[in-house]
Structure formats: C-alpha cells, structure tokens
Amino acid sequence: MTVALVLFGYAVALAVFAGPLLRRARWVDRAPRLAIALWHALSVTVLASAAMAGLALTVPTVQVSGDLAALLRACVMALREQYASPGGAAAGATGAVLALAILARTLWCLARAALRAARDRARHRQVLDIVGRPDRGHGFTILDCAESAAYCLPGRQRRTVVTTAALQALDGGQLAAVLAHERAHLAERHDLALTFSAAIATAFPAVKLFRDAAAETARLVELRADDVATDRTDRLTVAGALLAVASHGTPAVPVGAMAAGGAGAAARVRRLIPPRRPLGRAQATAGSLAVAVLLALPVLVLGGPAATASQHNLCPDASVSASAPMQ
Numbered sequence: 001m002t003v004a005l006v007l008f009g010y011a012v013a014l015a016v017f018a019g020p021l022l023r024r025a026r027w028v029d030r031a032p033r034l035a036i037a038l039w040h041a042l043s044v045t046v047l048a049s050a051a052m053a054g055l056a057l058t059v060p061t062v063q064v065s066g067d068l069a070a071l072l073r074a075c076v077m078a079l080r081e082q083y084a085s086p087g088g089a090a091a092g093a094t095g096a097v098l099a100l101a102i103l104a105r106t107l108w109c110l111a112r113a114a115l116r117a118a119r120d121r122a123r124h125r126q127v128l129d130i131v132g133r134p135d136r137g138h139g140f141t142i143l144d145c146a147e148s149a150a151y152c153l154p155g156r157q158r159r160t161v162v163t164t165a166a167l168q169a170l171d172g173g174q175l176a177a178v179l180a181h182e183r184a185h186l187a188e189r190h191d192l193a194l195t196f197s198a199a200i201a202t203a204f205p206a207v208k209l210f211r212d213a214a215a216e217t218a219r220l221v222e223l224r225a226d227d228v229a230t231d232r233t234d235r236l237t238v239a240g241a242l243l244a245v246a247s248h249g250t251p252a253v254p255v256g257a258m259a260a261g262g263a264g265a266a267a268r269v270r271r272l273i274p275p276r277r278p279l280g281r282a283q284a285t286a287g288s289l290a291v292a293v294l295l296a297l298p299v300l301v302l303g304g305p306a307a308t309a310s311q312h313n314l315c316p317d318a319s320v321s322a323s324a325p326m327q
C-alpha cells in the first residue's frame, strides 16, 4: 500500500507542478531537443507511475529471490494473504482496473493516432503524385498553389513540398534554409514526438500536463528545426525565409505534415535575431540526468522494496522452513 501511495503521489505531484515549472524555464528555447525529451519523460513517468501504483495495489511486494520456486511460493502466499480480507481484495481490484485502464487507453490512443497519421499521409502522397511535380535539383515536390507553404510528409516515402507561391517569395539562400528546416523534421522523426504527445493528450484530456506537453512539443520541434537550418546557413537567412513563407498566407497544412512558417512564426523570427546561446555542458548534462531520473524513478520505487525487503518475508511457510534446523 505504501509503495502504491508513493507512486500515485509522485504522479500527481509531477502532473500538477512539473509542467508549469518547465513551461516557464528560460533555458527551454536554447535547447529545444532536451526540452522535448523532458516533456516526454514527464509524460511517460506520470503514466508509468500511475499504472505501477495500480500494479502495486494488485500484486503485493515479495522478496526477490534467485530461487524461482521460492519466489513463486512467496508470491502465491502474499496474494492469498492480501485477498483473504475484503479490504485487500477491493484494493487489489481497484489497482488492477487502474493499471489496465491506463495501459489499454494509452496503447489504444497511440495505435489509433499512428494509424490515422499514416493513412492521412498516404492519401496526401497520392494527391501529390497527381498534382505535384518533382524538382530534380533539390529533391522536393513543387505544388502549384497561390498560397505560400513549405512542409514535409514523414514516413518511409517521405516528401518535402514547396508551393509555387513560396518559391516566388524565397531567394536561393532562403529556399535552402526552408529545405534544411523540413529535412531536420524528417531526419529527427519529429512526427513520432508529435504523434506520441498528441495521442497521450487525447487519451487523458483532463491532465493539463499532457495538453501542455503536446503544445510545447509542437512548438519546440519548430525551434529545433530552425536551429538545424541555422547550422546550414545563417540565422537571419532562416528568419527571412520564415517571414517570406508566413507573410504570403499560410494554407491549412495536411494532417501529419510539419510546415515552415505558420503559427508562432513571429516568435521564432524574434528568437533568431540575436546570436544563438546553446546550453553549457553542465546544464545540458544536468538536463539529460533529469530525463534519466524521471524515467528510472518509478521503476526503482516499485522494484526497490521488492529487491531490498530481505527482512520482510511475506511467506509464513518460507520463514518457517528457513528457520528450521537442517537435517
């Protein structure tokens, strides 16, 4: 019961306090990839902690043993002991429902979001095969359109699409910046991060942390792609490209695509004007450690007592046999 309460309290505390803290952190825009990892680690650890709390209620802690027979016997005895009382049985059933509901809802929403995105992209690729034409020199698809847009479709048959209006608005350097931005999305599989965070937010819409994680992931992948583009060219060229694409009207981007320009373009342009200030090595290491700790902590809380409960033997038979003299 204690383990379940600790895990559940940890999940609630993170869900309530961690999101606002991370959203207000000033370093986030300087290291968008690390921030994306932190948002995802937070979401995963909140889900895992809540599910493990249910598991801890359902299955009592037993002493881990190298002897499989002894371990199984301890498990059976502990389960029999817990489920012998009505209160223990109710707690166990509640925990099982909680753990299974979280697991099933998460997997269902993830699978549905992934299938929907793949289907929408496949449809859009079919349309592009009919109405688009390839630019052999740069390897993207040109789409005749009066509105300015550049976007990519991730997946195995990935595409980068630039409309004719965008081509007219961009000079050579800006076009290279836009293509570098889109290829960063494709190379780093930002679509997976977006699909995951959006699916979790859909699965549990009441949890603000998940909604914030989805919104921040959508914003941060754009910052990360801008940073990669500035490695290929200079920051002002990327800012100019964003302005050129965004100021000529941005059409609705197909589902599952990621566009240059669009919402947040003004803030991104402002961010690109001063010189880049990446995080120092100590701050980056601390951030990576935070991701690792967030992911490991629920497992340690659940597994720790089982691994260290050498004095707490829940199997009466086993303790009797252990204390009996050898013959």
Ligand SMILES: [Zn+2]
Pocket (backbone or CB within 6 Å): 181, 182, 185, 221, 222, 225, 258, 259, 260, 261
């Ligand atoms: Zn983008």
